[in-house]
Amino acid sequence: MGSVDDRPVVLPDPTGSAAGRGAHLHPTTACYELAVKRKAFARALRAAGGQGLPTDAVAQHLARVPAHRDRTDPDA
DSSP states (O other), X not given: OEEETTEEXXXXXXXXXXXXXXXXXXXXXXXXXXXXXXXXXXXXXXXXXXXXXXOHHHHHHHHHSOOOOOTTOTTO
């Protein structure tokens, strides 16, 4: 989690080396959408007022990541 204009935001950390609390996310759009729907980022990061926690940077990062075969999807 980082901050932009003194507001907390969720930022991708593909190397897992950023300091502070983090949250693991499978690199798939489906997992991202489910995490947003369930407000999992706010819970995992223990962010107060998590409903408005911006996650756009994570969505943009996932759009640039090569397709990842999801082992839970039998059609993949």
